[in-house]
Amino acid sequence: DGGITQSPKYLFRKEGQNVTLSCEQNLNHDAMYWYRQDPGQGLRLIYYSQIVNDFQKGDIAEGYSVSREKKESFPLTVTSAQKNPTAFYLCASSGGVGTEAFFGQGTRLTVV
Amino acid sequence: ILNVEQSPQSLHVQEGDSTNFTCSFPSSNFYALHWYRWETAKSPEALFVMTLNGDEKKKGRISATLNTKEGYSYLYIKGSQPEDSATYLCARTGRRSQGNLIFGKGTKLSVKP
Numbered sequence: 001d002g003g004i005t006q007s008p009k010y011l012f013r014k015e016g017q018n019v020t021l022s023c024e025q026n027l028n029h030d031a032m033y034w035y036r037q038d039p040g041q042g043l044r045l046i047y048y049s050q051i052v053n054d055f056q057k058g059d060i061a062e063g064y065s066v067s068r069e070k071k072e073s074f075p076l077t078v079t080s081a082q083k084n085p086t087a088f089y090l091c092a093s094s095g096g097v098g099t100e101a102f103f104g105q106g107t108r109l110t111v112v
Numbered sequence: 113i114l115n116v117e118q119s120p121q122s123l124h125v126q127e128g129d130s131t132n133f134t135c136s137f138p139s140s141n142f143y144a145l146h147w148y149r150w151e152t153a154k155s156p157e158a159l160f161v162m163t164l165n166g167d168e169k170k171k172g173r174i175s176a177t178l179n180t181k182e183g184y185s186y187l188y189i190k191g192s193q194p195e196d197s198a199t200y201l202c203a204r205t206g207r208r209s210q211g212n213l214i215f216g217k218g219t220k221l222s223v224k225p
Contacts, residue, residue, distance in 0.1 A: 031211055042217035043201070050211045058212060090155075097210045098144040100158035101203075 002027050006091050006104035013078075013085075013111050021076045021107045023091035032074035033092040033101065036060060043090060049074055050096075078109065085111045116204050118216035125192050126224050132188045133219040135202035139183030143210060146203040147176055147187055150218070156201060159187075192223040 004025040013019045023032065031050050035043040045058030049068040063082025068074055074093075078085045088108050092101040117136045125131050137145065144163045150156040160169040165180040173190045189196055199218040205211065 033213060035215070043203075043215040045212055045214060048211055048213070056212065059214075092156075092213075094213070097205055098161060098163055100146065100161050101148075101156075101213060102158075103155040105155055 004091060004093050004102050004104045006089075006107050008107060009105060011107055011109045013109065015111055016080045017111075018080060019078050019085075019109065019111075021078065021089055021091075021109070023074045023076065023104060024072055025074075025093040025102070026072060027093055027095075027102060028071070029093035029095050029102070030071070031094045031096055031101075032068070033094075034058075034064075034066065034074070034076045035090045035092065037088045037090065046076065046089075085109060116202060116214050116216035118200075118202055118219050120219060121217070122220040122222070124222045124224065127193060129192050129223075130188070130190045131192055131221065132186050133200055133221075135185045135187070135216055137183050137185070137202070137204040137216075138206070139180060141207040142180050142183070142204065143207045144205045145178055145180075145185050146205075146213065147185070148201040148203065149198045150201055151198040159200075189221070192221070194223045194225050197221055197223045 007022045033048045034046040047066045049055035065077045090106045091104040094101040119134050147159040148156040160176045162178040167178040175188045178185045199220045201218045203213045203215040
């Protein structure tokens with residue numbers, strides 16, 4: 001089954017700790033994206049990558065980091081510099097600009 | 113318009129009603145406009161991707177139009193059903209920053225039986 005997988009579904013971390021969210025796809029898509037959703041807000045773009053070993057900041061990249069060493073994988077690290085990390089995080093992939101995006105199930109991160 | 117804006121924020125209709133939503137977006141450096149449906153406890157799913165001014169797309173009872181010159185798109189649902197209840201998202205890709213898919217906040221539709 002082709003698809004995009006995020007893990008874990010729920011994640012709890014202590015304040016001040018870095019945490020990495022996993023996103024894997026087997027759709028052979030070049031483009032991958034990370035979004036954050038807060039209550040009452042839409043999906044806000046954190047980072048995106050159009051190709052392996054290249055990525056661009058989105059609107060709210062501060063306090064986050066990513067890597068794109070493999071086509072299939074686009075992990076997101078929420079660093080201790082992110083002031084309000086508790087949120088719902090969605091990963092997506094697409095075949096390229098102008099093609100539909102496919103989304104993972106999301107990871108709900110709670111920092112206590 | 114600097115951001116992708118959607119209206120209304122929420123909508124409550126009766127089964128059988130037809131309804132429509134609006135997505136407004138920056139018209140400069142436009143490349144593509146996407147519509148997604150996001151049901152509770154599921155992942156967003158694509159409805160349409162449109163690129164050309166005047167594009168009209170249809171999938172069953174749902175259709176969409178695109179005006180790239182004035183920067184808006186309409187999504188229409190004919191004869192709403194309870195299973196249409198979801199949040200409908202639109203997103204834009206700009207030519208200069210190709211690849212950054214920017215979403216609006218969505219329109220939450222509730223259809224009462």
